[in-house]
Amino acid sequence: MNMVAEEVEGKAGQGGSVAGEFLTFVLGSEAYGLEILKVQEIRGYDAVTQIANTPAFIKGVINLRGKIVPIVDLRVKFNMGKVEYNEFTVVIILNLGGRVVGIVVDGVSDVMQLEESQIRAVPDIVASIDTQYITGLASVGEKMFILVDIEKLMNSQEMQLMDSVAMH
């Protein structure tokens, strides 16, 4: 699960080694990063089919080439950014161990290769995202990227994307 963290630990001794490639995206004024290998594709926001009795951040489901894929709006989930849907709204389609989920973000910026030396530990802070889902903070120049363990986050109970029985 905690791939990034493992990599961080595993390669810490080597110094300057590559921690992996990350897709960075924007939520409000903050920049986030997630492992590029978890990303299946990036697409625009289409009409979703709403689903009854689900929390507001679950926008509904879309038809992704025959697959029914749930769409989660991280902006709503973490109360960040202006929640509007237009032709610039971006959906990152993630493939998490076979399960396909889409997340709505404010924008996708870049794919970056990060080195171990650039990743810092997460201090104890109080945020709407539980720090257990943050694997580290990467500093690139003046910018800080929050590295998210997206798989752990999406599989967590609070996202309500899985049946409670199926959760570990």
Add this chain to the structure above:
Amino acid sequence: MTVDMSQFYEVFFDEAEELLAEAERLLLAIDVANPDNEDLNAIFRAAHSIKGGAATFGFMDMTEITHVLENLLDRIRKHEMALTVEHVDAFLAAKDVIEMELDGHRHGADVDQDQVAAVKTRLASLTQAEAVADSAPAVTPAVPVETSQVSAHVVAPAAALPPPAEGLTQFNILLPELKEKDIANLQEELGLLGEVAASKHESGRTLFTLNTDSSESDIVSICSFILNPDDLVITQAGVNTVPPVDAVAIAAENTVGKTDEAADTDAGSKVKVHEEAGYGLFAEDGKEAVEEGYGFFAPFTPHADAQQSLKIDDNTAPISQEEIAKAVASPVETVAAASKAPAIAEKSEKRNPAKPDAGHANAETTSIRVGVEKVDQLINLVGELVITQAMIEQRINALDPIHHEALINSVGQLTRNTRDLQEAVMSIRMMPMDFVFSRFPRMVRDLAGKLGKKVELVTVGAATELDKGLIERIVDPLTHLVRNSVDHGVETPEKRKAANKPETGKLTLSAAHKGGSIVIEVTDDGAGLNRDKLLAKAKSNGLNVSENMSDSDVYQLIFAPGFSTAEVVTDVSGRGVGMDVVKRNIAAMNGSIDIRSAMGYGTTIAISLPLTLAILDGMSVSLGSSVYVIPLNLIVETLQPRAEDMKTVTGEGRMVHVRGEYLPVIALHALFGQETEILDPTQGVLVLIEAEGKKAALFVDALVGQQQVVIKSLETNFRKIQGVSGATIMGDGSVALILDVPALIQMGQTHNYLTGATSFASKAVQTISKEYTQ
């Protein structure tokens, strides 16, 4: 009832082949010193499944060997003996033999019975060796046993008895450890069948040699009075009509070995005679034996060379079959023949491959085995195509029909072709349950006969269509359940009579669509499950149970691995494997399994499978901006109520009066918290739905249309949503949810929805729906 079983053979062959391949992979990867329990279980299950399938189709040779294999595996699995390299070698040899037998049934390829017997003996001796005598841990050599060695050393003591007279068969019966008295009794009993001689086997157990005209099963049934037939190792030492190969060879050489051609053919005839001998079935001459075969595969065509050789025999010298038969009849040492057999077997193996080739090619061209993902992909692509085609059609409608007549005609053609294509692709996957059900009459009959029970099999809903993927995967679990019902559920006629039930037990197999799932039930009117016995057994197995568990929890215990309350392990069931396999397979299909039982009245095991990829006739209805699909078979009628038909109870609890009946009105927009402008049922539409005996009126905005939809699971990437059984993709590419009618009726009852704004749940929903609408 005659059922053409051959249509199902292919499925079994494919399954067995896969299971064998899997078992081999596991065996090859296994760590002998420290085997993984899960792997051992998996290998065991593979053997068990093959055995079950083989028994269903009457491939007794495969059942026999897998049974022996299973016995040994079971011991190892339960840690009654440690796994050794020998075991693994023996298992692999057994796998090869089963594969050979499988090929025999499938393509009519030759089966080397000597090899089969050798492997069987080897497995049995491994089972016996370690289980019986601690002091003699390695009866079999530590080095992997060569087949020839095994057959030689088992056959050797047979010399205690002279070779059998004409028409008799010599059996070697290796007994488990028994009291002297029992051995004496047994010898006396077997004496009724023919000549018996007792000798000591090197393992310290008694070995009977029996010359008889009875079959192996007769021996087993006699022995089973005194001991467990599973512990018995019976090998056929030889039939006196078996042509001792060297004798044939000599005869052939003496008579026809003159010309080069003849010398050539003599190898052919040698091989052929040997192969036939292996079946141990034929009476006087080779031809009859060929025709007898097993009756399962196409008549055996004698080797071309062999036929030729007979012809040449006729021409060159007037000695042929009779001459050979004479040579055969002369007393020869069967032992020698048997020990030489493996050498010949090798030869025959070398010669065989060329022959089955033609059969192979044929079998493979009639059907192609394609991965389910490929078919799914195909279905999805066709779905996309249909949508694109609909878009083109829409554009075309905007064009001037006179100027673009040709184009419009072409698109019309495209529409038809697309529809045909879609239908064809869809039909790839759908199959009636009959495909599964029709396997069972034969199996139930055989089983009932074997167990001395009377069972009538009734099938209901055989026309229910199910996705092929599910059909294939439901076969195994169902087979186990049916076997269990016949073996443990239905009682013997005497017991049934005593319980005031008709002598003939009734076993019902049913399939039906129910609330977004397919429910397949196996019902027997037998003894039912015994709660106390289950609890006692669970305790002795060290499972965590308590007296005040609910019945259904107690019943679920039978799905625990290795759980069996049967006192005797038969080759039908009772080993405690079946049920955990069933549960595993069903769980793998996202299904659930439920047991209802009443002591003395019977048991129903209901498998509920999701409708993934099943096709549904649906009515699409609109609600606000969304479209929902209601399964058509659950709709009684649709109507637009008049204001005077709408009634309330205490100002709430809205009902509609339809032809003398008062039905509760469930407002879908309230239930789902969806915004809509139509809040008055007289402006919208009431869809009368019925499920599980309950009726309700579902209030929606309007009807959209009726269509067939492909059901997609929401759970693949998401989770279960209350009131929704699945989703489907509409013609325009959007997703529509399929309503779970029974759940809706239940939700309507518990929440008592009325106008859409009063009950607690809808309030919660409304706050959410505000956020929904951006």
